[in-house]
Amino acid sequence: MIKKTLYFGNPAYLSTTDSQMLIRLPEVERSTSVNIEFKKQAERTIPIEDIGIVVIDNKQITVTHGLLEMLLENNCAVITCDSRHMPVGMMLPLEGNTIQSERFKSQIEASIPLRKQLWQQTVQQKITNQAEALSRNSGYENKCLQKWSCDVRSGDPDNLEARAAAYYWKHFFPIVNNFVRDRDGDSPNNLLNYGYALLRAVVARGLVGSGLLPTLGIHHHNRYNAYCLADDIMEPYRPFVDDLVYRIIEEHGIAVELTKEIKAKLLSIPILDVMIGGKRSPLMIAVGQTTASLAKCFNGEMRKICYPSFI
Numbered sequence: 427m428i429k430k431t432l433y434f435g436n437p438a439y440l441s442t443t444d445s446q447m448l449i450r451l452p453e454v455e456r457s458t459s460v461n462i463e464f465k466k467q468a469e470r471t472i473p474i475e476d477i478g479i480v481v482i483d484n485k486q487i488t489v490t491h492g493l494l495e496m497l498l499e500n501n502c503a504v505i506t507c508d509s510r511h512m513p514v515g516m517m518l519p520l521e522g523n524t525i526q527s528e529r530f531k532s533q534i535e536a537s538i539p540l541r542k543q544l545w546q547q548t549v550q551q552k553i554t555n556q557a558e559a560l561s562r563n564s565g566y567e568n569k570c571l572q573k574w575s576c577d578v579r580s581g582d583p584d585n586l587e588a589r590a591a592a593y594y595w596k597h598f599f600p601i602v603n604n605f606v607r608d609r610d611g612d613s614p615n616n617l618l619n620y621g622y623a624l625l626r627a628v629v630a631r632g633l634v635g636s637g638l639l640p641t642l643g644i645h646h647h648n649r650y651n652a653y654c655l656a657d658d659i660m661e662p663y664r665p666f667v668d669d670l671v672y673r674i675i676e677e678h679g680i681a682v683e684l685t686k687e688i689k690a691k692l693l694s695i696p697i698l699d700v701m702i703g704g705k706r707s708p709l710m711i712a713v714g715q716t717t718a719s720l721a722k723c724f725n726g727e728m729r730k731i732c733y734p735s736f737i
Contacts, residue, residue, distance in 0.1 A: 428708050429478025429502075431624075431693050435511075435686060437486035442493045446471040452486075474500050478696065478710060479627055483507040503631040505623070511684055512616075513623035516653075518634050529637035532724040541644040542581030544723060544731060548645070548661050550578045551733040553590045555665040558736045559598070563672045566597040587661075598668065602680055613682050614675050620684060621667035621692050622660075628696055628713050629663065630656040636717035638724075659716060662733045666698050666709060669736075700734035709734070 432447075434440070439450040454468040474496050482489065482505065489504075497504060498519040508514040557571035570593055574586045591607070599605040599614065608615055630640045630653050643654030651657065674691055675682055682688060696710035703715060712734045719732035 427476075428697055428710060430472070430476050431479040431481070431696050432472070432477060433481040433483065433689060433693055434487055435483045435689075437484055439488045440493055441490040442474070442496055443471060445475075445496070446473050447477065447493060447497075474502070477502050478631065479503045479505065479624070481505045481507065481513070481624075481693070483511055485509075501631060501635050503627040505627050511689075512619060513627070516627055516630065518630055518640070526637040529721050529724065530639055532721075532726075533638055533642055536644075536724050539580070540723070543729075544720070545582060545645040545658070546578050546580045547731050547733070548658060549582045549587045550575050551662040551735070552587065552664065553578070555662050555735060556590060556594045556668075559665040559669045559672075560594060562736070563669060564597055564600045566600070599672070599675070601675070613680060614671050616684055617671045617674060617682060617688065617692065618667065620689070621671060621695055622664065624692060624695050625660050625663055625667055626653060626656050628710055629660040629717070632710075632713040632717040633659065633720075635714065636721045638717060638721055659720065659731075663709065663713070666700060666734075666736075667695060670695065670698065699737055701737050702734040703732055706737060707734075 437452050439452055441448045441450070449470045449472070451468050474493075477497065477500070480497060480502060494504065494517070498517065501519055504517040505513045506515040506517075553571050553575040557568040557575065560566050560571065561568045571590055574590050577584070578586050595605060595607045602614070607618070609619055633640045633655055638655060640653045640656045641651075643651075643658045646654040646657045648654060670692070674688060678688070696708065698709045699706055700709050700712050701707070702712040707715070715732050716734070719728055719730070722728040723731060
């Protein structure tokens, strides 16, 4: 089942009733020009079991503790945004799997050679997906990327990931003069930042659901980063966000602001279609397969992470 991604950008009061999220709009309730029947219709309920991600993007939103408890019990990721409307924080459940301690142990005890092999697979698939994204959008030659993908060694000691990224971003947005991928850079960097933040939440949620520690990475080891493993595993998924952003600027132009319309397009990331295991699947479902396969790699049941490719 595909979980819903809910975005709240206006003042709202979020609570629970009968195992459902109850959404009330204070502006409608306080209005004297709206009749009572319309006020009742303005209230909406959504089954909590259907929710996968909640994005809170307004300082006048109230969320009850009871709702937070139920969302986390159902492995929902809750994202909060800052005054610039960019994701700044994320809340995940502490317990997301029935055999969590066993999987924690396998993950913590994973050998260095195993982690290097898993990172090799991750970088290979990321570069492969970058090559496909580059070819289908800019039409630029991707033979270099294809070769680098095949040349990645255990642990990527040659840093082919960085070499591929430099080549990829130099050619990915041909309609943008001298584009540089920079978190604080000009548009469409803002769209990429927002899309990656959503993707990170989807992956972190999947890791917790598979009983893994999002903090303990296979490659990323920043002591201040609480989601090192999520940052590792999301790498092959980034080109799907890039592909979506490319289509957005193709339709709306280069200088794109993060309007509600654009955010709505980016919020479709969890339901983007990908190929995984030879089958077509929504991205959020594919992430679950990826994280489940990673858990099996840690405990020795599998040797390869199941990653997606473009359709």
